[in-house]
Amino acid sequence: MTEPKLNQYETVQYSRIYSLGACRGDLVVTNDDVAGPIDSSDEWIRQRTGIITRRRASENQSLMDMAVTASKEAIAKAGITADQIGAVIFSTISHPYQTPSAATQLTELIGASPAPAFDISAACAGYCYGIAQADALVRSGIAKYVLVVGAEKLSDFIDPTDRSISFLLGDAAGAAIVGPSETPGISKTVWGSDGSHWSSVSMTGSLLELRDGKNNWPTLRQDGQTVFRWAVWEMAKVAQQALDVAGVKAEDLTALVTHQANIRIIDEMVKQLKLPEHVAVARDIVNSGNTSAASVPLAMHQLLADGVVKSGGLALQIGFGAGLAFAAQVVVLP
Ligand SMILES: CC(C)(COP(=O)(O)OP(=O)(O)OC[C@H]1O[C@@H](n2cnc3c(N)ncnc32)[C@H](O)[C@@H]1OP(=O)(O)O)[C@@H](O)C(=O)NCCC(=O)NCCS
Numbered sequence: 001m002t003e004p005k006l007n008q009y010e011t012v013q014y015s016r017i018y019s020l021g022a023c024r025g026d027l028v029v030t031n032d033d034v035a036g037p038i039d040s041s042d043e044w045i046r047q048r049t050g051i052i053t054r055r056r057a058s059e060n061q062s063l064m065d066m067a068v069t070a071s072k073e074a075i076a077k078a079g080i081t082a083d084q085i086g087a088v089i090f091s092t093i094s095h096p097y098q099t100p101s102a103a104t105q106l107t108e109l110i111g112a113s114p115a116p117a118f119d120i121s122a123a124c125a126g127y128c129y130g131i132a133q134a135d136a137l138v139r140s141g142i143a144k145y146v147l148v149v150g151a152e153k154l155s156d157f158i159d160p161t162d163r164s165i166s167f168l169l170g171d172a173a174g175a176a177i178v179g180p181s182e183t184p185g186i187s188k189t190v191w192g193s194d195g196s197h198w199s200s201v202s203m204t205g206s207l208l209e210l211r212d213g214k215n216n217w218p219t220l221r222q223d224g225q226t227v228f229r230w231a232v233w234e235m236a237k238v239a240q241q242a243l244d245v246a247g248v249k250a251e252d253l254t255a256l257v258t259h260q261a262n263i264r265i266i267d268e269m270v271k272q273l274k275l276p277e278h279v280a281v282a283r284d285i286v287n288s289g290n291t292s293a294a295s296v297p298l299a300m301h302q303l304l305a306d307g308v309v310k311s312g313g314l315a316l317q318i319g320f321g322a323g324l325a326f327a328a329q330v331v332v333l334p
Contacts, residue, residue: 009141015134016185017334018080018145018177021073022301023066024288025057025155025171034167037160045167050263054170054289056155063094063153064105066173070297071110071149077334078145078177082110085177086143088117089133091126091150091293093322094157095119098207106149116143123201124259124321125191126150126293127174131317132189132327134178145179150293159204159219168261169220170289174297176334184332187246190238191327200226201322227324231265235320236272242316242328243273253279254313254333255303259320260285260295269318280308292321300333309333 030053031042045051057066067090075082090103103117122129127150134146151173158166178186201222205215239258243250250273258266263285270281282299291298296317303309311333318328 011141012139012180014181014184015138015178016181016332017131018179019074019077019334020297020301020304021070021077021175022298023069023173024298025055025066026061027056027058028053029056031167034160038163038167040163040167048264049168050283050285051168051289052286055172055287057153057171063092063151064102064109066153066171067102067106067149067151067175068109070151070173070175071106071147074147074175074177075110078179080145080177080179082112085112085115085145085147087134087137087146088112088115089130089146089148090117090119091122091130091148092119092152093121093123093292094152094154096156102151112147122325122327123323124261124292124295125319125323125325125327127296128189128317128319128327128329129191129325131176131178131186131329131331132191135186135189138178138180145177147175147177149173149175150295150297152292152294154220154292157203157219162219162221164224165220165222168290170291172288172291172294172298174294174301176297187242187248187330189327189329190242190245193323193325195323197226197230197324200230200324228262228265230324231261231320232268235265235318235326236269238320238326238328239269239273239316239318242318242330246330248314248330250274250279251276252314253316255280255282255300255309255315257282257296257300257303257315257317259318260288260299261290261321295319304333
């Protein structure tokens with residue numbers, strides 16, 4: 001029997017992030033604005049989380065508006081046109097439709113149709129999941145340029161009286177263009193999940209329960225301490241593994257960009273990784289809050305915009321959250 005002949009894609013050796021784009025919610029929301037319904041205070045929120053203000057989107061600014069703005073910036077900075085994009089990966093947990101996907105709508109709005117487009121639901125790990133997929137798509141030759149977006153309008157899924165998470169959350173979008181490279185720009189990814197803690201960060205109920213009148217509009221909630229401990233202990237190990245598989249030492253890094261969940265988690269990771277002083281640490285949570293899938297690209301974009309880091313350095317990026325899903329990789333700063 002003759003072997004069937006099936007044409008394969010021409011592979012590419014390396015990929016890299018070409019550019020980033022970002023868009024924050026148009027409203028600045030202070031701690032005093034959110035403290036009342038949870039019997040908290042500006043002081044408590046600052047001390048326990050590092051957050052001073054978070055950005056939220058007004059009624060006039062949708063999840064898609066933020067995703068379009070961030071994507072257009074990333075496309076322009078990459079020096080490509082939207083019609084060159086070979087795939088669009090959209091990570092979100094706050095798209096208000098079960099189907100169709102946010103990705104297909106975004107693809108049309110930015111002029112990238114008929115690129116294949118799909119959503120991923122990996123919450124705060126979603127952007128780093130997306131970068132892993134984009135890296136694989138580019139290197140396998142399936143797509144030349146991939147747009148990866150992490151965008152959230154979490155304020156649509158907040159119960160202002162919930163003490164466990166409501167005050168942490170913000171709205172924003174971050175976007176990246178990944179494409180072929182002559183040198184390695186994205187390392188192997190360390191990723192995974194722990195469904196035994198599936199309900200540790202979750203919605204207060206399902207849409208079926210809402211339909212059947214057994215629950216109100218589902219909002220986000222979490223077992224704060226459980227997630228905090230997991231983030232501090234397990235995610236520092238994942239971050240170290242990501243360095244190890246990349247063949248990079250902490251002192252080789254220019255930046256650490258973690259998911260922006262709590263400044264105490266970020267500070268603890270810095271300690272556990274024994275990061276030298278010269279490594280810039282993203283602390284965008286202070287002004288943006290926790291924006292789930294958007295937080296990693298948003299925080300990296302801010303470090304670059306502030307001139308704290310320059311293009312070409314190495315950054316360790318790590319996302320973690322609901323699921324409990326996590327992903328970390330070392331990337332060359334765009
Ligand atoms: C939510 C979080 C900020 C709470 O902080 P914490 O230090 O763990 O708070 P605790 O639950 O231990 O509570 C400590 C005290 O503060 C109080 N408290 C809890 N939440 C509060 C709030 N929002 N405002 C004011 N007081 C609060 C508690 O009642 C408790 O008071 P007590 O000592 O009198 O009993 C923190 O657990 C956290 O950031 N968790 C992880 C977030 C994360 O990584 N998420 C990833 C997915 S997005």
